[in-house]
Amino acid sequence: MHKIESITGTAIPLLLDDIDTDRIIPARYLRCVTFEGLGEHAFKDDRQQHPTTHPFDDERYEEGSILISGRNFGCGSSREHAPQALIRCGIKACIAESFAEIFFGNCTSLGVACVCLGRRELETLAAAIEHDHRLEVTVDLVKGVVRYADTSVPFRMPEGARKALVTGGFDFLAQLLEGESQIRETASQLPYLSNFA
Numbered sequence: 001m002h003k004i005e006s007i008t009g010t011a012i013p014l015l016l017d018d019i020d021t022d023r024i025i026p027a028r029y030l031r032c033v034t035f036e037g038l039g040e041h042a043f044k045d046d047r048q049q050h051p052t053t054h055p056f057d058d059e060r061y062e063e064g065s066i067l068i069s070g071r072n073f074g075c076g077s078s079r080e081h082a083p084q085a086l087i088r089c090g091i092k093a094c095i096a097e098s099f100a101e102i103f104f105g106n107c108t109s110l111g112v113a114c115v116c117l118g119r120r121e122l123e124t125l126a127a128a129i130e131h132d133h134r135l136e137v138t139v140d141l142v143k144g145v146v147r148y149a150d151t152s153v154p155f156r157m158p159e160g161a162r163k164a165l166v167t168g169g170f171d172f173l174a175q176l177l178e179g180e181s182q183i184r185e186t187a188s189q190l191p192y193l194s195n196f197a
Contacts, residue, residue, distance in 0.1 A: 039088030074103025
């Protein structure tokens with residue numbers, strides 16, 4: 001199973017509150033058969049309203065893999081398309097003041113680490129990124145900290161989600177495949193599945 005113990009990369013500062021899933025990926029892009037190509041439409045409406053100032057259109061942040069946001073990130077509908085769109089534009093971790101519960105769960109099940117910092121810590125981090133867009137940020141899930149420059153800040157994250165990521169347990173398909181022999185053994189002993197093996 002794929003373990004996610006640490007994520008390091010440059011970051012995208014989008015320190016706004018109550019960004020809902022319709023802003024992350026507008027509803028008109030939900031009629032897709034696969035999630036491929038969703039990344040190019042992430043924050044599409046916001047980017048059209050602010051074409052010169054939105055961080056997702058700022059070339060300084062185009063390689064960013066860690067998204068910095070505010071309170072209640074991912075609120076609104078429960079669409080899996082929102083984290084899928086973020087993944088497809090390169091996001092591997094989100095740092096925010098808080099997350100909507102379903103969005104957080106969808107991210108965790110897809111291997112995107114979502115960790116929380118206090119507002120002051122987020123503002124300091126965002127300012128550091130705006131000052132130096134090449135600043136490397138690390139979300140260390142093993143040690144429970146966000147690191148950048150000479151700063152190390154403890155984050156908040158439900159222990160079950162953290163453990164699922166660092167052990168690889170978030171990937172339910174991998175768990176199923178890893179247990180194939182036990183599944184076949186159990187199925188072969190069930191009278192109604194005697195032809196399974």
